[in-house]
Amino acid sequence: MKKVYEHPKSLKRAVFHYCPGCGHSIAHRITCEVIDEMDLQDKTLGIPPPGCSVFAYHYFDVDMAECAHGRGAAVATGAKRAFPDIVVFTYQGDGDLAAIGTAETIHAANRGENTTTIFINNAVYGMTGGQMAPTTLRGMKTTTTPYGRDHVIEGHPIRMSEMLAPLDGVAYIERVAVNSPANIRKAKKAIAKAFQMQLDKRGFSMVEILSPCPTNWKMTPIQAWKWVDEEMTRIFPLGVYKDVTEQKSAD
Amino acid sequence: MTKVLMDGNSSIGEAAIRAGCQCYFGYPITPQNELTEYMATHLSRRKGCAFVQAESELAAINMVYGASVVGARAMTSSSSPGISLKQEGISYLAACELPAVIVNMSRGGPGLGSIAAAQSDYFQATRGGGHGDYRTIVLAPSSVQELADLTMRAFDLADKYKIPVIILGDGVLGQMMEPVEFKREAPAQLPVREDALRGAKGRPSRIRKTFTSNPAELEEINWSLFRRYGLIKKEETTWETFMTDDARLVVVAFGIAARIAKGAIRNVRAEGLKVGLLRPITLWPFPDEAVKEVAKNVEHFLVFEMNMGQMIEDVQLSLEGKGEVSFYGRPGGVIPNPSEVARVISRLYYQKGLK
Numbered sequence: 079m080k081k082v083y084e085h086p087k088s089l090k091r092a093v094f095h096y097c098p099g100c101g102h103s104i105a106h107r108i109t110c111e112v113i114d115e116m117d118l119q120d121k122t123l124g125i126p127p128p129g130c131s132v133f134a135y136h137y138f139d140v141d142m143a144e145c146a147h148g149r150g151a152a153v154a155t156g157a158k159r160a161f162p163d164i165v166v167f168t169y170q171g172d173g174d175l176a177a178i179g180t181a182e183t184i185h186a187a188n189r190g191e192n193t194t195t196i197f198i199n200n201a202v203y204g205m206t207g208g209q210m211a212p213t214t215l216r217g218m219k220t221t222t223t224p225y226g227r228d229h230v231i232e233g234h235p236i237r238m239s240e241m242l243a244p245l246d247g248v249a250y251i252e253r254v255a256v257n258s259p260a261n262i263r264k265a266k267k268a269i270a271k272a273f274q275m276q277l278d279k280r281g282f283s284m285v286e287i288l289s290p291c292p293t294n295w296k297m298t299p300i301q302a303w304k305w306v307d308e309e310m311t312r313i314f315p316l317g318v319y320k321d322v323t324e325q326k327s328a329d
Numbered sequence: 330m331t332k333v334l335m336d337g338n339s340s341i342g343e344a345a346i347r348a349g350c351q352c353y354f355g356y357p358i359t360p361q362n363e364l365t366e367y368m369a370t371h372l373s374r375r376k377g378c379a380f381v382q383a384e385s386e387l388a389a390i391n392m393v394y395g396a397s398v399v400g401a402r403a404m405t406s407s408s409s410p411g412i413s414l415k416q417e418g419i420s421y422l423a424a425c426e427l428p429a430v431i432v433n434m435s436r437g438g439p440g441l442g443s444i445a446a447a448q449s450d451y452f453q454a455t456r457g458g459g460h461g462d463y464r465t466i467v468l469a470p471s472s473v474q475e476l477a478d479l480t481m482r483a484f485d486l487a488d489k490y491k492i493p494v495i496i497l498g499d500g501v502l503g504q505m506m507e508p509v510e511f512k513r514e515a516p517a518q519l520p521v522r523e524d525a526l527r528g529a530k531g532r533p534s535r536i537r538k539t540f541t542s543n544p545a546e547l548e549e550i551n552w553s554l555f556r557r558y559g560l561i562k563k564e565e566t567t568w569e570t571f572m573t574d575d576a577r578l579v580v581v582a583f584g585i586a587a588r589i590a591k592g593a594i595r596n597v598r599a600e601g602l603k604v605g606l607l608r609p610i611t612l613w614p615f616p617d618e619a620v621k622e623v624a625k626n627v628e629h630f631l632v633f634e635m636n637m638g639q640m641i642e643d644v645q646l647s648l649e650g651k652g653e654v655s656f657y658g659r660p661g662g663v664i665p666n667p668s669e670v671a672r673v674i675s676r677l678y679y680q681k682g683l684k
Binding site for chain 1 (some may be wrong): 351352354379381383384385387388389391392393394395396397398399400401417418421425525526527528529530531534535536537538539540
């Protein structure tokens with residue numbers, strides 16, 4: 079008989095603390111599936127952030143080192159440079175990667191650090207209770223944009239994949255979503271490709287995942303999945319932003 | 330080993346490499362750039378070593394954190410304003426019980442201050458510095474030779490007690506050249522630290538974390554840190570005494586100020602004044618027992634610092650109300666000379682009727 083479901087080896091048998099409909103648990107699971115399929119469980123160091131996924135170390139059954147808010151890319155740099163034989167990935171939210179840790183992210187990418195970043199973009203600060211994120215859409219109501227994000231006052235949503243892709247140190251960037259079975263399959267493929275770039279020492283790789291946050295969006299899970307398609311992807315289009323293996327040699 | 334003539338900053342770099350430092354992460358700031366440059370020249374291409382000029386001090390200290398997580402001997406250096414930025418990372422290193430060496434070639438403050446030598450980071454260094462209840466070992470050298478020796482000791486202490494160690498120097502120590510002898514050869518290979526996270530091969534996966542939603546668990550972590558701090562205080566407190574045997578007045582000073590005080594004491598000794606020096610080498614743990622010991626025979630203390638009076642609080646705490654403590658300080662990067670300090674000592678000596 080064909081096996082259609084298996085608990086990933088590198089995903090601990092713990093009950094997720096995430097809200098119903100949250101994208102984190104899906105992102106965790108597919109990352110673990112990739113780690114299993116690429117046989118990386120015993121050579122991986124994961125770097126989880128403060129935020130909703132601060133407890134990622136309760137779920138990922140690989141070595142995990144929590145770090146300060148926004149500093150994932152710097153911690154990953156230090157770990158990978160000190161011991162290049164391990165596979166290092168950071169797991170970061172939008173506040174972490176695109177606000178407080180923007181400098182660390184840009185410079186790690188620009189140096190072409192051989193590390194992988196899983197970037198969860200849910201357009202809001204989740205754990206602190208739904209404040210405006212750098213990726214909050216225009217017009218979107220959060221607890222710190224109670225009148226809707228007005229770009230004249232609060233600025234525009236920041237597009238990190240588009241911003242980082244032109245940097246020479248970047249090997250691979252793709253934006254995916256985890257709001258439908260088809261998108262989840264694509265997201266998993268992207269994560270596998272990102273890890274492969276690291277194994278091949280091609281440089282910095284990142285997968286940006288548009289991830290529903292029904293609790294702070296004040297939606298049902300189904301409404302939130304739809305909202306990713308109908309609203310988020312208009313500002314954050316899905317697709318490959320950089321892939322050095324697809325580029326023709328300049329020589 | 331023969332002596333070589335070297336500036337203080339470079340001597341830290343050479344001593345660190347000989348102590349087995351594998352990773353250096355830094356960001357330019359005066360007056361410590363020679364150290365970053367030395368590591369760029371001598372560490373960056375060494376086998377198994379890494380050097381990164383980081384985008385900020387924040388990034389540099391977090392690179393140290395990452396390197397320490399995987400078990401490398403790692404260091405960073407900066408000067409006062411940059412050390413303020415590193416406090417976040419130092420707090421996390423302390424919480425995670427990770428070894429690291431952090432050099433502060435301190436300069437005048439507050440704010441951007443000046444690039445001249447000062448000792449105004451004493452509080453920051455000895456009280457933890459960042460958020461939360463923790464301490465770091467703080468070593469205060471007063472010569473280029475001692476910079477080299479204490480750099481080697483810093484790496485050993487950091488590994489032994491799983492704690493960040495701060496070398497608190499200053500702009501003068503960093504810039505001045507003196508003969509120095511390096512007492513170790515660089516190790517071919519260091520043993521891998523047992524708690525290094527290098528992938529869960531043949532063992533269960535491990536976690537390095539500081540966050541817990543359970544206050545009782547965090548309280549236990551704090552207790553455990555402070556039990557270790559108690560042990561460090563017992564085992565590692567060091568100081569130097571100079572001409573204290575017959576002294577009626579003892580100057581307490583650290584780092585470059587102690588060096589100046591020594592010159593001043595020689596001057597006043599030549600005039601027959603019985604003055605000695607107590608120099609804390611570990612600022613944390615502070616040698617309070619040594620102060621108490623000296624106070625058995627001495628009533629008058631003069632604390633001399635290149636700041637507005639910070640270590641004086643530790644001296645007063647050590648004395649527990651006994652003795653008389655006076656203070657002389659020059660803040661802002663002004664460097665007093667021995668004859669100025671000698672005048673202060675001698676005025677105090679006569680005022681107190683010691684002669």
